[in-house]
Each structure stands twice: as C-alpha cells, then as structure tokens.
Amino acid sequence: MNVELSAAALWADIEKIRQTSPVVHNITNFVVMNTTANALLALGASPVMAHAVEEVEDMTRLASSLVINIGTLSSEWVKAMKLAMQAAAEMNRPVVLDPVGAGATAYRTRISQDFLKQYRPTVLRGNISEIMALSDMGGETRGVDSSVSDMPVTEVMALAQTKNMVVAVSGETDLVTDGRRCAHIRNGHAMMPKVTGLGCTATAIVGAFVAIQADPFLAAAHAMATMGICGELAADKAAGPGSLQMHLLDSLHSLDEGLISAMLRR
Amino acid sequence: MNVELSAAALWADIEKIRQTSPVVHNITNFVVMNTTANALLALGASPVMAHAVEEVEDMTRLASSLVINIGTLSSEWVKAMKLAMQAAAEMNRPVVLDPVGAGATAYRTRISQDFLKQYRPTVLRGNISEIMALSDMGGETRGVDSSVSDMPVTEVMALAQTKNMVVAVSGETDLVTDGRRCAHIRNGHAMMPKVTGLGCTATAIVGAFVAIQADPFLAAAHAMATMGICGELAADKAAGPGSLQMHLLDSLHSLDEGLISAMLRR
Amino acid sequence: MNVELSAAALWADIEKIRQTSPVVHNITNFVVMNTTANALLALGASPVMAHAVEEVEDMTRLASSLVINIGTLSSEWVKAMKLAMQAAAEMNRPVVLDPVGAGATAYRTRISQDFLKQYRPTVLRGNISEIMALSDMGGETRGVDSSVSDMPVTEVMALAQTKNMVVAVSGETDLVTDGRRCAHIRNGHAMMPKVTGLGCTATAIVGAFVAIQADPFLAAAHAMATMGICGELAADKAAGPGSLQMHLLDSLHSLDEGLISAMLRR
Numbered sequence: 116m117n118v119e120l121s122a123a124a125l126w127a128d129i130e131k132i133r134q135t136s137p138v139v140h141n142i143t144n145f146v147v148m149n150t151t152a153n154a155l156l157a158l159g160a161s162p163v164m165a166h167a168v169e170e171v172e173d174m175t176r177l178a179s180s181l182v183i184n185i186g187t188l189s190s191e192w193v194k195a196m197k198l199a200m201q202a203a204a205e206m207n208r209p210v211v212l213d214p215v216g217a218g219a220t221a222y223r224t225r226i227s228q229d230f231l232k233q234y235r236p237t238v239l240r241g242n243i244s245e246i247m248a249l250s251d252m253g254g255e256t257r258g259v260d261s262s263v264s265d266m267p268v269t270e271v272m273a274l275a276q277t278k279n280m281v282v283a284v285s286g287e288t289d290l291v292t293d294g295r296r297c298a299h300i301r302n303g304h305a306m307m308p309k310v311t312g313l314g315c316t317a318t319a320i321v322g323a324f325v326a327i328q329a330d331p332f333l334a335a336a337h338a339m340a341t342m343g344i345c346g347e348l349a350a351d352k353a354a355g356p357g358s359l360q361m362h363l364l365d366s367l368h369s370l371d372e373g374l375i376s377a378m379l380r381r
Numbered sequence: 382m383n384v385e386l387s388a389a390a391l392w393a394d395i396e397k398i399r400q401t402s403p404v405v406h407n408i409t410n411f412v413v414m415n416t417t418a419n420a421l422l423a424l425g426a427s428p429v430m431a432h433a434v435e436e437v438e439d440m441t442r443l444a445s446s447l448v449i450n451i452g453t454l455s456s457e458w459v460k461a462m463k464l465a466m467q468a469a470a471e472m473n474r475p476v477v478l479d480p481v482g483a484g485a486t487a488y489r490t491r492i493s494q495d496f497l498k499q500y501r502p503t504v505l506r507g508n509i510s511e512i513m514a515l516s517d518m519g520g521e522t523r524g525v526d527s528s529v530s531d532m533p534v535t536e537v538m539a540l541a542q543t544k545n546m547v548v549a550v551s552g553e554t555d556l557v558t559d560g561r562r563c564a565h566i567r568n569g570h571a572m573m574p575k576v577t578g579l580g581c582t583a584t585a586i587v588g589a590f591v592a593i594q595a596d597p598f599l600a601a602a603h604a605m606a607t608m609g610i611c612g613e614l615a616a617d618k619a620a621g622p623g624s625l626q627m628h629l630l631d632s633l634h635s636l637d638e639g640l641i642s643a644m645l646r647r
Numbered sequence: 648m649n650v651e652l653s654a655a656a657l658w659a660d661i662e663k664i665r666q667t668s669p670v671v672h673n674i675t676n677f678v679v680m681n682t683t684a685n686a687l688l689a690l691g692a693s694p695v696m697a698h699a700v701e702e703v704e705d706m707t708r709l710a711s712s713l714v715i716n717i718g719t720l721s722s723e724w725v726k727a728m729k730l731a732m733q734a735a736a737e738m739n740r741p742v743v744l745d746p747v748g749a750g751a752t753a754y755r756t757r758i759s760q761d762f763l764k765q766y767r768p769t770v771l772r773g774n775i776s777e778i779m780a781l782s783d784m785g786g787e788t789r790g791v792d793s794s795v796s797d798m799p800v801t802e803v804m805a806l807a808q809t810k811n812m813v814v815a816v817s818g819e820t821d822l823v824t825d826g827r828r829c830a831h832i833r834n835g836h837a838m839m840p841k842v843t844g845l846g847c848t849a850t851a852i853v854g855a856f857v858a859i860q861a862d863p864f865l866a867a868a869h870a871m872a873t874m875g876i877c878g879e880l881a882a883d884k885a886a887g888p889g890s891l892q893m894h895l896l897d898s899l900h901s902l903d904e905g906l907i908s909a910m911l912r913r
Contacts, residue, residue: 146680146696148412148453152577157622162577163482164412167455170488177485187680189699189723191455216695219709222702309900311684311694355897356689365621368575414678414719418843423888428843429748430678433721436754443751457721631887634841 118296118336122376125337128328129370133159137326140178141319142166142196144186144215147312150360151182151319157367158341160323171195172202179326180208182319183230185223186215186312193226200234209325209334212236213318218248231278237331239274240283240318243267250274266290268297283321283335285314289343291336298336301380302343304350310360317342320367344378345370384562384602388645391603392638394594399425403592406444407585408432408462410452410481413578416626417450417585423633424607426589437461438468445592446474448585449496451489452481452578459492466500475591475600478502479584484514497544503597505540506549506584509533516540532556534563549587549601551580555609557602564602567646568609570616576626583608586633610644611636650828650868654911657869658904660860665691669858672710673851674698674728676718676747679844682892683851689899690873692855703727704734711858712740714851715762717755718747718844725758732766741857741866744768745850750780763810769863771806772815772850775799782806798822800829815853815867817846821875823868830868833912834875836882842892849874852899876910877902 138161143151148164155162165174168191175181181203183196203210214227227249230236239246243266250270266286275282276294284290289300307313320342324334348370349362404427409417414430421428431440434457441447447469449462469476480493493515496502505512509532516536532552541548542560550556555566573579586608590600614636615628670693675683680696687694697706700723707713713735715728735742746759759781762768771778775798782802798818807814808826816822821832839845852874856866880902881894 145411145677146684149415149577149681152412153622156575156577164453166453167488169456170486173486173488187696187698190701220702220705222699222705309688311681311688355900356685357893357896361623361627361893364623368621411677415681415843418678419888422841422843430719432719433754435722436752439752439754627889627893630889634887
C-alpha cells in the first residue's frame, strides 16, 4: 500500500522535535560524528555521543532514541553497540541501525547480520546494496556508496515484514516501508552523494523523528523527506559540495511549514 | 571581587598568541577534533592532537599547554590523559580540563572527580551542570548541553578556592573565577549552542591563552570573551548554525583591536 | 632533472578520476577523516575509511589505492595499517604514506621508519621536517606543522632514490621527486596552513591520482598542483580559514581545464 506523506504531519513532527529537544544517543563513525551532531542540533534535537562500555547503557537510558552506525567499526565498538542496543530493548526505546558498508567486507556483513538477529532495530536505514546484503537475497556492494538503479521493492518489503521493522532505503527515490505500507520520497538532489556522510546524517535524523513519533514508518518517512527537502534548499544556494554541507545545516534550522508544503514531492 | 576586563589586555594576549604560535596539546573528543584544531589555528596557535600512551608524555613536553576533554571517553584514553596530565605537572605546564557530560553518566562523573583529585587543572571549563556535578553540591545534567538559568556564583567560587584552580562556566553570561576574583562575560549569541562543540572550542581556546598569559584567571576570561565576541560577529553574518561555524573560524582569524574595543561587553 | 608539468596531462588525470571514481582506502587520523573524505568525493573519487584488523585487508583488496596517515596513532591502528600495507603489496596496489609528526615524538619517528623498512610506499608525502626525520639526515620537527624554509633538494632526492619511491614535500614551493625527476609546484596560498589537515588532504588526493595514473611521480605532482590551484581559487573567495576550507571543496568539484591552464605555475 503506497502512502502519500502529509506536509502538515511532517511539520507537526518537526515542531515537536524543536519543542521537546529529544536526546538522541549516537554510536556512530568517526567520519560523520561532527556533521551528524550538527544536523541533529540544527533540527532541534539534543545529540549525545558516547561509546565506552563503561557508560553506554547509562547514556542510552538517558536518551529518547539510539542510533547505531557501523561506518568505522572495531571490536570494542561492537561490544558497546550491543550493550546499548540491549539497554534500549529493556527500556523499549527505538533503535535506528545504519549498516554502512554491509556487503563490502565480510566483517561488516556479519556484524550487521548479528545485530539484526540479536536485536530488533526499529528502523534499518541504508543504501540498496547494504540492505540487500542483509536480506539473504544477495546483492553486491562497491565501497560504501554504491547503489542499484532499480529498487527491488518486493524484496525490501519482505525484509521489513520478516524482521518486523521499518526499512528505509536511500537512492534517487527513497523507499520507506514497514512491510505493509510504502512511502516513496522523491525529494533530494544529485549533488548530495558528493558530500560524505549525508546517508549517515539521514540515519541520525531518523533517530530524532522516532524519538517523538510513535509510528516508526511515518518517523522514517518524515526524516527522509526532511533530508531531501533540505538537500534541495541547500543545493539551490551551493557552489559545490563544501557549501552544500553548510547550507544543509542552515536549512535544517530554518525549515518551516511553508517550505515543506511547497517542496514535498508526491 | 568583580573584575572588569580590559580590551587592551585582551588584545595584547591575542597578539602574543599570533606572534608566538604556542603549541597546544589536545586530548579531546572525536566530535570536535577538527573544529577545535581549526579554531586554534585560526586564532594563531599551533594545535597538536595525540592520544597514544606511547607518546602523550613526549607530546605534552613539546607543548606550551595541555587541553583534556572527556567528550568521547574510553578507558585507553583515560590512561593517556593521566600520563599527559602527569607530564604537564612535572613540567609545570598549564592544564585545561573540560569534564563534558560529568553528571550525565556515573563514569564521566567518576573520571572527572578522579582527575580533579589526582591532578590540579589550571582551568576547569564546563557548563553549570558539569561544574556542579564536580562540586559535591549536587546538580543534574541532561545530556551534555544542559544549563541552569541562574548561576550559583558562591558555589562556583567555593569550588575554585577549594581546588586552587580557575573555574570557567559557560552560560548566557559566562562566569570565570579563581575563588577570589570574578569576571562575568556577557558576549555570545543565542545560536551558538546550536553548533556542536562550541563549548569544547572555548576550552581549546583557553588552552591557547593559558600558554601565553601567566595569570590563568585572565587567560580564561580573555578566552571566553574572545569566543563570545567571535560568536556575535559570526552570528551577524550567519543564516543558521552551519554558516555560524564557518564565520566563527573566519572571525577568530580576522579579529582586531578595534572590534574588541567596540564589542567587549561590561 | 626538472620536469615541467603539463596542464593537459593534469586535466586528463582529473577527468579519469571523475570518470572511473577509484575507491581510495584511507586509514587516517581522526582530525581529518571528514574533510579528506569530502575532498576525495569532491574530486570525483570514492573514499572508504576502515581500520578494524578484522576487515582492513578486505577493504584494501576492494580499493584501487591505500592511504596511510599516522596523525592520531595508536597501537591497534598500527596493526591495522600493517595488515593493509601487506595486502596492498600482495595486490600490487599503490600506497601513499603520510608520516604526520615524524620527528616530533620518538614513537611517530619509529613507526614511520618501521613502515618504510617493512613496506615500500609508492609515495611518501609530508612536510620537510617529517621527511628529514626519516632520511637519517636529522632534522627537527616542532609540532606537526613545522617547515624548513630552504628545501634540501639533494637530500630528498637521495631518500627517494634509496627507497625507490616518490617523495612529495609540501612547503611554500612543493617538491616532488622520484630520485631522478623533480617537479617544483609553485601553486598554493599562504592561508592554507591556517586550515587543519590540508597536508593530509593533499595526501588523500595523491591517493586518488596514483589510483589512475601509472607513473607515481606524475600522480603525486598532479595531486599537489591540484591542491595548490584549488587552494588559490578558494583563498580568492575566502574571508578566513573557515570559508577557505569550504571553498576548497567547492573548487575541487568545479575545477576545469581552463582554470588549470590559466593557473598552473611553472
């Protein structure tokens, strides 16, 4: 069932993020820590970053949601991620998982599969190569930025249904599904993949939306649409990927209802 | 005793930083490494970042000051921080400590308290929740960005006096005290907390000032005022937190005596 | 033998990078991970960052080149770097080594020397203090940003010849040599050292050029010239080091043949 997003509902979520400033606990990769923290702040959320096994559980308990991103993985961090996901499960807190580079190396594929088996992320967000590497239906990954031009919607829906989670796949058109409902997000700009970690930023932003929106399907779809709209706003002003990154943060901060209504693509 | 800052004395410190380019050794968190290094460079100092237990002591001995920031702590890093603080004590080099998130998790509170007990930082810089968590007078922290609207001046002064150190508390008005003297820094802009790590940047900047200014109270006060003034200059030009971060670095680089005289609030 | 660079040959390399998007595996320091990934993307390459001992070999095998940068070293990372360099050697993949801070601490000097002894980097890129620390001809390093005003060309050529590698030394004029040929790169701007990690960015960019240019001497020279030209383009528009960093990424993305022809200094 295809769902059309409502600009009013998306705006209501953003207002709620700005008013309540939910704490989002991120265990993420070194490349994007600064930019994803800035994106969360610009949107109105309160990012915290903590990865020590001595404290991750405490931090997860303080937070409204947990974001796990395996972009620069190592064994100590895997331990911390597991402790945090366990704490989130006990507290019934939403978890967003970004399996960066799953399919690229056996290690990342295995760790991601373990995470999916042992914990149930609320939202799994990745590009189509990463998602397919976790679907037991094959797929190949070239580095961490690869994509498949045609989105295998049925397979993604099956994965979402089997694991009882929302899957958000970024691409030229993003696909968000809970196995039953599908949203196709047509916002975004071709220059966005030229900025490192905008996929990871989308994942972090999903963490803010799931913290305040009880329906994780809507939360993920609203987050992906917000990224796409802000990416377009930023690209309009940008002379290249350096300025796009800056304008994107400014856009997340200044986004308003009028812009969303005018720009949300159906 | 309330002290009024002198624009001329502040400018003299900045000129000295630019002329001597003091090496500031930072053991800091992953989120802000890039932006604090850039802030130190823009101001005129020479940042170095090193955290391996094999080399931290050597690096501290090469540097004019040491900045310790526990924003993304783990046990290996704690070991390195202790070695570096020990080396700084032996060399009589100033140490700036930022207890990011003290009060938020038991681990951070304990590590910060250990650091205060075993080593005497020259300057302790944090927000009021973090400082209160270390004052044995309670206080609560919400994430790493929380603040208390009314600054408990007496308690902060008592902490400074007891530990014989300067305490610099950031807030709407910053408070800097050595237990006897107090400076209230009224510069700054409401958008600054929307950029990640500007508190950590203030801490790093204190590291540059204590390297060239023998009175750590004045060093910390001048550093906080510099951050506040540059934040205002940046906010004037910024369309949001993304551009604020960029303009802040530009402002640290182009700051001059006229701007300081015109903008320093009393 | 002094070699004059050809703007047409430099442009041909950039076009090849943009057309083939070579995967460049970076094991680099925390300070510059974001900015070097962004520089590689802006230029047209595909950066990956991975440092876990469990996967570095797999990642190196997927990549067209390997970049090793010791800016924030620790023993676990040294292990990973060795595994990656070994894998690159077995696959006959080019390796670029940046010995950040060699000469500043005994640890960095020793690790860099070990790397040079055990593996043969295709290109060694550093400032003159770092290079001299590895030449067995002495030299002193102050922090990680030091420089020697007059470049000891003969010594650098001898190092390149002895180790059968290309050496690229950044300075006011960059020197690139394979022990026989020398290129002197006169592009660049005085504000560039005020941005953290532009040396590391040059190193990363060399990684993109060696991936597509079979002659590593030309690859390194073209990379250094590209950095210098883009730095000048950025400085023209910049109000300080913050905006210089942003404009540099935009320039890497928008660079074209006309700009190269007009700006390449001989």
